[in-house]
Amino acid sequence: MLNPQLTKNGELQHLLSIEGLPKSIVNHILDTASSFVSISDREVKKVPLMRGKSVFNLFFENSTRTRTTFEIASKRLSADVINLNIQASSASKGESLLDTIDNLSAMHADMFVVRHAQSGAPYLIAKHLIDTKQSHVHVVNAGDGRHAHPTQGLLDMYTIRHYKKDFTNLTVAIVGDILHSRVARSDIHALTTLGVPEIRAIAPHTLLPGALEQMGVRVFTNMDEGLKGVDVIIMLRLQSERMSGALLPSAQEYFKSYGLTPERLALAHPDAIVMHPGPMNRGVEIDSAVADGPQAVILPQVTFGIAVRMAVMSILAGGHA
C-alpha cells in the first residue's frame, strides 16, 4: 500500500502521522502556523479560508482539550464544526466505524478530525475514502491508540522552533510513559525529520517500548543522567491506571525517580525549556515549581496548538496556497 497521506504528486491529502512526511511539508505547516498566530491576537479572530466547509470532529475516545482546540481552529478558519461524541452514539448501537464514515460523508463532510483508541484507525478511514473515490474528503488524525498524535507533534515542533530557532544543534529529552504514548512517537518522528542530532528517552524499562533505539533514540533509565545538558524536556502524562500495578508500584515512587523537580531541571542546559502535552499530573510527573516556573512553556504550547491546527486544516482544505 502506498503512503495514504500523500497524493500522487506528494501533496498532503490527509495528516495521519509525521512519519513519512517530507521535511518540506513539516516546515510548510510550521511556517503557515506562524502566519496564524497573530490572528488570535486580533479583535476579529477569523479568516475565511474554510468558509462553507464542514469539519466533523469524530472523537471515539474522550478528549476535551484536543477536541476544543480543533473546534476553535475550525471556527477561526470560518468552517462549520460538528462535534460527534461517538462513544455515546453510533458505536454503542453497533454501527461500524466505516458505516459511520459513510453516513457522515453523505452529509457532505469535507474533513474528519478523528480520535480513536485503536492505533491505525485513521488509516482505515483514509483507505476507505480512497477506495470509495472520495478524494475531496480529508482526515486529520487527532490521536490513534499508541501510534500517533501528529498535530501535537507539530505544535511541539512549533514551540521548540519558537524558543530555540534551530533544530540541528539540540538535545531533546522525552520523559515518562513512552510505551503508551502517541505523543512521544510523533515527537520522535518530527524531531528526526527536522534534524535534531540527539533525542533521548528517559523512563523505567517497564514504560519503554522494545527496539526504541531503532527509531534513532538514546535510551536512559536514570533521569539525572538523561537530563544532563539537554535543551528541551518533553514531559509525558502518566495515566492514572498505570500508576500502580505491574508497570509501576506507585505514583510516589515514580515521582521520586522520574518526577521533574527544580533540582533535576538544574541538570539541563540553563536555557532549557520544559514542555508537557497536558493535562498535567502535578506531583506525579512534574513538580508545581517547574510547571509554573520560568522555563515552562506549557501554556504557549496550547496557544500555538490552535495555530498549528489551523495550518494543517487550511493546507488540507487547499485554502492556503
Added chain:
Amino acid sequence: MKLHIQHGRLVDPANGIDAVRDVFIDGGVIAGVGAAPDGFQADRVIDATGLVVAPGLVDLSARLREPGYEFKATLESEMRAAVQGGVTSLVCPPDTDPVLDEPGLVEMLKHRARNLLQAHVHPLGALTMGLKGEALTEMAELTEAGCIGFSQAEVPIEDTNVLLRALQYANTFGYTVWLRPQDAHIGAGGIAHAGPLASRLGLSGVPVMAETIALHTIFELVRATGARVHLCRMSSAAGLDLVRAAKKEGLPVTCDVGVHHLHMTDADIGFFDSNARLTPPLRSQRDRDAIRAGLLDGTVDAVCSDHTPVDDDEKLLPFGEASPGATGLELLLSLMLKWADDQHDPSALTKALAKVGIDAARVAGLPAGDLAVGRAADVVLFDPAARWVVNGAALASQGKHTPFLGYELAGQVRVTIVAGRVAYER
C-alpha cells in the same frame, strides 16, 4: 469409476517418484502406476500433459467454521475451497461454537462432511472441556467419534498442572496432543510481533518469548510423561532452535508452520493492513528465514494453510479490532510452489509437496499423501506454470481476506480426485 490419468509428471514424494508416469485408479484406490493393471478398462481418461500429478494435499489446520460461525463460512463453501485448492485431507481445530468437546458434535461434523463427498475431514477434539483448561474431555469417546488428536486451539492452558494431567492421560491411550506454543500471559492481548514495527506503529506486541517459554514448559512435560506432542504453527527462529534440540534429544515431538509465515514478515502489515493480522503474528525477517530453512533441514515437519475465513465486517476494522486470520486453503499449493521455486533446486518441488503431503499425513497419522498401488486415490493434477491473481472472485472460500490479495501466483489446480472420484475440475 475407473480413471486413467495419462502423460502427467507424477511427483510422489512418499515413493521417491518424479517422472512421467500414468496413474490408474479403480474402486477408490490406486490400481496401477506406470503400467495399467491387467484388463483395466478406463471409464474416463484424463489427459495430464504438462500437469503435475501428485498426492492430494494434507492440510494440518483449516477452520471450517462449523458449527457456530456459519456467517463467516459454511462447510459447503470451505469444502469447495479445499478441493479447488487441491486439498483432499484436512485437519480442523476444535474452536467452533460449541467447542468440539462432545462426541455427538464430532460425529455430526464428520457426517456432514462425508455427505458433501469432498475432502476428508479429520477433526481435532478439544483437550479440555470448552477449551477452558480445567477438565479433561472424554478423549477415548472422542477418538471413537473420529478425532485424530486433541488440541487447545488458540487457548493456552493457564494451569500447568492441568496440562501435565492432559498429557499423561492422552499418553495413556497413545493420543497425540496438538499445542500451539503460547504463554497464557506474556503477549496476551498482543496483536503484532514485538519488534521495531510494533513499537513504531504503537501496536501491542507478542514477544518471541511467549513461544519459547511455552516450548520449555511443554518439553519438560514431554520429558516427564513421554506424551507425543505436535506443535502447531511455530513462528520464530528461537522456537525452531528449541524444537531442533528437542528432536535431537529424541523427544516425541513434531511441528508445523503456517504457510503465510513462509513468505511474509511483520513489515507486510505496512500501514495497518488488517489482512496481515494473523495468529501467531508475522514475525521478523530473521524468523521467516529460519522457518524457510527449517523446511529444508527437517525441523519443520509440515506446512499448513492455517485457513481461517473471516468476513468483511470483522476485517474492515482498525487493526487491533480486526479478527485475526486469513483464507488459505486455495493458496497453500501456490505458496508451496513459490517456496520451491525460490530454492533454485529441482528437487525442491518434491520437498514442498511432501510438507503438505506425506510428511503432514505422518504427523497426523493419516493414510494419505501416498500414491503407491493400493493406497487411497486422493490425487491432485495441477499446472505448475499457470498463473492466477489472488482476489475475492478467484476464491471459493467465503473468507476473502489474505495478505496475498492482489499477488500473482503460479500453480493452478486442474483436477482434484478424492477417493477415486473427481471432486473438482476446471
